[in-house]
Amino acid sequence: MATFAVTYLLAVQKGEGVDKKIEQICLEQSAELPRKVLSKSIIDEVVGRPRGREQVADGRFKVVIEWPLANIGKEDIIQFLNLLYGNVSLQPGIQVVDVEWSALSEFFAGPQFGIEGIRSRYQITGRPMSATALKPLGSSSQKLADLAQQFARGGIDIIKDDHGIMDQKYAPFEERLTSCVSTLKEVAQKRGRKTYYFPNITAEAWEAEERYLRAAELGADGVLICPHITGLATMHRLARREEQLPIMAHPAFSGQLTMNELQGFAPSFLYGQLWRALGADFVIYPNTGGRFSYSLAQCKAINNCSRSSDLPFSPSWPTPAGGISVEKVRHWRNEYGPDTCLLIGGSLYKYAGGPEEAAKVFSKQLID
Amino acid sequence: MATFAVTYLLAVQKGEGVDKKIEQICLEQSAELPRKVLSKSIIDEVVGRPRGREQVADGRFKVVIEWPLANIGKEDIIQFLNLLYGNVSLQPGIQVVDVEWSALSEFFAGPQFGIEGIRSRYQITGRPMSATALKPLGSSSQKLADLAQQFARGGIDIIKDDHGIMDQKYAPFEERLTSCVSTLKEVAQKRGRKTYYFPNITAEAWEAEERYLRAAELGADGVLICPHITGLATMHRLARREEQLPIMAHPAFSGQLTMNELQGFAPSFLYGQLWRALGADFVIYPNTGGRFSYSLAQCKAINNCSRSSDLPFSPSWPTPAGGISVEKVRHWRNEYGPDTCLLIGGSLYKYAGGPEEAAKVFSKQLID
Structure with a gap:
């Protein structure tokens, strides 16, 4: 029977019993009924099966459970997500830390470009x-395009x-997109080197697809x-999609999944594995x-997962953001290595010499 | 300037300073830049504004922040969600507990039916x-329809x-839907009283809409x-949608938002307020x-929020699930009152006399 494995880090309370907790996951994420009311065929073909466990600290266990691939419909990522963390999200002490992606490569495409693809494209x-x-929100499209020009x-x-x-009315999507694309085109003609523009298409699913298509049509990168x-x-x-626009993923609304080590997903799993499987060319995560x-250590673990050759997908660019001052770019370059996209916001805006000068200081430390 | 208020429960570390934390939220969820680089108009028209605060325990503060409505595009729930909990999800000690829905009634429709609408329809x-x-997953459509018949x-x-x-291949969506609808129709003809069938349409957005339409077309309730x-x-x-199928919302994959009192959403806020605003006629939550x-107390708070007349939407049916044994239905009826939908799974399956008998015992305790 074709299966795939998920690794969990369990926190077991005194008196709770690790075996009981493992049994509970095996049932909760499949049949959702007590074992004694299940038929032999459901037990053999549907219920999860523990494959190994290891005590890693007091009350903490690393546990591998194998799941039948047939529990996920063909190419259905939604069914995968439910099996991965549907009901167990409501039970404490269960954190997902790893998935056997090699068994799931027909479900997930990974990044269209990834590190090498982007290097070659750009x-x-x-x-x-x-x-x-x-930024900031509240600026007009013209104001944002002017900033883009300076950067x-x-x-x-x-x-x-x-x-x-x-x-928002301040800088409507299409107006902003058109202004920034056209400004950046002009600068590229003068400089002989392109700066790539990624408009934000975050919206309801249907609208996000519309904006993706408009972005492709109107020349976004x-x-x-x-x-x-x-x-x-x-x-x-x-x-x-065949329009093949590189995708940069942003972690807004994801923190509750990754900031509690007794629950949710290990940060390296969410940003470095799951997002990569789901096609993010760039993985933005909150830098230390x-x-x-x-x-x-958590940031480095995200970097390692995003780039690891153990996954059957192109590697994603780890894109640390927050806490990087423009004066310290070389420090982060040394810390994280060349296959990193450094995302700096506030520090460029605060720079006394203005945005263009700040961007020069930033860029120089990457090229030298 | 039109605004809406969000109430947060903050956990403030020693030395962190509550004022600093409030200031950080006001900026993080709007301009996302330090105040000193912002223009007066951005500060006046875009940045959040604290309206009040109250210390509720050692290191815990209840804080109200007012946000410009213009920061959300017209009818855009995605922009609302980002403003509500986008980046602050990545910062500890911030829990959303309340929203001023009356200011947002043009964004949110609430349930199409709600408690009174369902009572009258059914x-x-x-x-x-x-x-x-x-259930369980792994059963054929025929097996599930047979169970539906007995219940x-x-x-x-x-x-x-x-x-x-x-x-999944075990019981494909449309086959299962057709089998269950037709079986339940037969039983209703014999009993003179209908049992309502709610197929699971959870899928990728586009596919979920397709399944919603198929459910309406093929006679689901x-x-x-x-x-x-x-x-x-x-x-x-x-x-x-104009097909007007009542919606039952299930909490899978939501636990990480509601199980940490230092982060995410208060359970009563997520299940009793946000889901209701988003149109859930039935709000399934994990019973105590x-x-x-x-x-x-948390369960009763969810019930109270779902039914509260303070929100500008029809009330939703609180639908506690888990931990209700069929022998104790009267207890929960007394505990939660008549405007409750009691959802029982495992206990009906375990009942020695079989599903039909179990369902009779369950139903009798609600009618007598």
Whole structure:
């Protein structure tokens, strides 16, 4: 019987019993009935089966459970997500840390480009990429395009919309898209080098697809999406479209899944594995040391997962954001290595010499 | 300037400072830049504004922040969700507990039927409703229809698919839908009283809409959906369709939002307020005392929010599930009152006298 394995980190209370907790997961995520009322064929063919376990600390166990592939319909990511973390999300002490992706490669496409694909498309070799965000919300399309112009003159590789800028009256989607594309085209003609623009298409599923198509049509170079607001399966759908726009995924509305080590997903699993399987070319995650909460070790684990050759998909660009000051780019470059996209927002806006100068300082530290 | 208010429960670490934390939310969820680089008009018209705060325990503060309505595009639920909990999901100690819905009634439609609408449509007065689930996953459509027949003969009001049964080969969606609808029609003709069938339409957004339409076309009485897998905005879209199928919402994949009191959403807010705003006629939540973790007080708070006349939407049916044994239905009826839909799964399957007898015992305790 074809199966795939999921690895969980369990926190077991005194008196709860690890075997009981494993049995509970095996049933909860499949038959959802007590074993004693199930037929032999359901037990043999539908219920999860523990494959191994290891005590990793006091009250903490790493456990592998095998699931029948037939419990997921053909190519159905929604059924996968439910099997992965549907009802057990409502029970404490269960964290998903790993999935056997090799058994699932017919379900997931992974990034269309990934690290090598983007390097070749954008002709950037051997160095990290630079990215920034257009903001604040409330600015006009013209104002945002002016900022884009300055960042591009300073040599930034990728400019994305702030993820909170969607289709408000301040800077409606299509007006903003047109302004930024045309401004960046002009700068590229002068500089002889392109800055790539990723408009934010985060919207209801149908509308996100519409905006993806408009972005492709009107000359954007990629798209930004918040998969936990628009829908994880929607990102995967877009990542397989023939218009082939690179996808940058933003972690808004995902923190509750990754900030409690007794529940949810390990950060390296969500950002480095699941998003990559779902087609994110760039994986934005909250960098350590800024206004968010991950440790350096957690950030490095995300980087390693995004780039690992153990997964049957192209590697994604880990894209740390937050807490990177423009003066310290070289530090992060050394810390994270060349296959990284550094995303700097606030520090460029605060820079005394203005956005263009800030972007130059940023870019110089990546090229030298 | 038109605004709406959100109430947060903050957990403030020693040395962190509550004012700093409030300021951080006001900026993070709007301009996403430090105040000192913002223009006066952005500060006046875009940034959140604290309206009040109250210390409720050591290190815990209840805080109200007012947000400009213009930060959300017209009728855009996705922009609302991002403003509500996008980036702050990645920062600890911030829990959403209340929203000023009266200011948002043009964005949210609420349930099409709600408690009174369902009572009138199904002709059920003055008593709680009974519901159960068809399972286990792995059963054929015929097997599930046979079970539906027995539950219906026993007098259950609503039969839904188990939320993990989607479109697997075991019981494909349309085959299962047709079998269950036709079986339940026969039973209704004999009994002179209808049992209502809610197939599970949880799928990728586009496919969920297709299944909703097939369910309407083929005679289903409502639909079950997992909004945290399919997408919160998708549920709202379906809740406004002219086919008018009542919607039962299932909490799979939502636990990480509601099981950590230092983060996410208060359970009463998510299940009793947000889901109601998004159009759930029935709000399934994990009942206390079973295999899930809420306290009786939390469950009662969900019930109160779902039914409260303070919201500008029809009330939803609180639908506690898990931990209700068929022998104790009267207890829960007394505990939760008549405007409740009691959902019992496992206990009906375990009942020694079989499903039909179990359903009779269940139903009798609601009618007497």
